[in-house]
Amino acid sequence: MEDKNYLEKLLIANKHVKCELCGGKIYYLDSGKYKCRSCGNETLDDFGKVKAFLDQCGAAPASVVSQATGVSPEIIAYFLKKGRVEIPEGSKYYLKCERCGCSIRYGRFCVECAKELTGSLQAMFNEDIGERPKHEPNPEMSGRMRHYEKGIWY
Ligand SMILES: [Zn+2]
Numbered sequence: 001m002e003d004k005n006y007l008e009k010l011l012i013a014n015k016h017v018k019c020e021l022c023g024g025k026i027y028y029l030d031s032g033k034y035k036c037r038s039c040g041n042e043t044l045d046d047f048g049k050v051k052a053f054l055d056q057c058g059a060a061p062a063s064v065v066s067q068a069t070g071v072s073p074e075i076i077a078y079f080l081k082k083g084r085v086e087i088p089e090g091s092k093y094y095l096k097c098e099r100c101g102c103s104i105r106y107g108r109f110c111v112e113c114a115k116e117l118t119g120s121l122q123a124m125f126n127e128d129i130g131e132r133p134k135h136e137p138n139p140e141m142s143g144r145m146r147h148y149e150k151g152i153w154y
Pocket residue numbers: 019020021022023024036037038039040041
């Protein structure tokens with residue numbers, strides 16, 4: 001089992017609270033991006049780094065994203081579990097349903113297990129429910145990621 005609290009703490013620790021250049025107060029723009037009120041310097045948190053990389057370079061294997069951004073694979077996996085990025089169809093790697101172990105593209109449980117766990121699909125932990133891939137992993141293709149923001153997949 002992963003230590004979820006550890007990852008959340010790590011994410012909070014990596015968040016910026018003041019400007020790296022002038023120490024001024026920063027505010028959240030969007031997409032994990034922050035701006036300094038005093039000097040206008042822009043910084044990115046871990047999600048911002050992953051998103052910026054995907055915007056710039058397109059979908060890429062998680063290992064490449066991790067190397068390029070310096071964001072740890074654990075945190076990228078955490079974004080996947082939270083449904084903020086997903087593994088697309090045709091990927092070599094998928095997440096595993098925490099209950100039955102089947103392949104899912106994001107979240108923590110497959111739809112079937114979520115139904116059994118909650119008795120209803122309109123469960124409060126909707127974000128934990130991940131879709132199964134339409135096809136089983138294709139060894140020819142590598143795991144690529146997309147990200148989710150404001151209701152749109154990129
Ligand atoms: Zn500043």
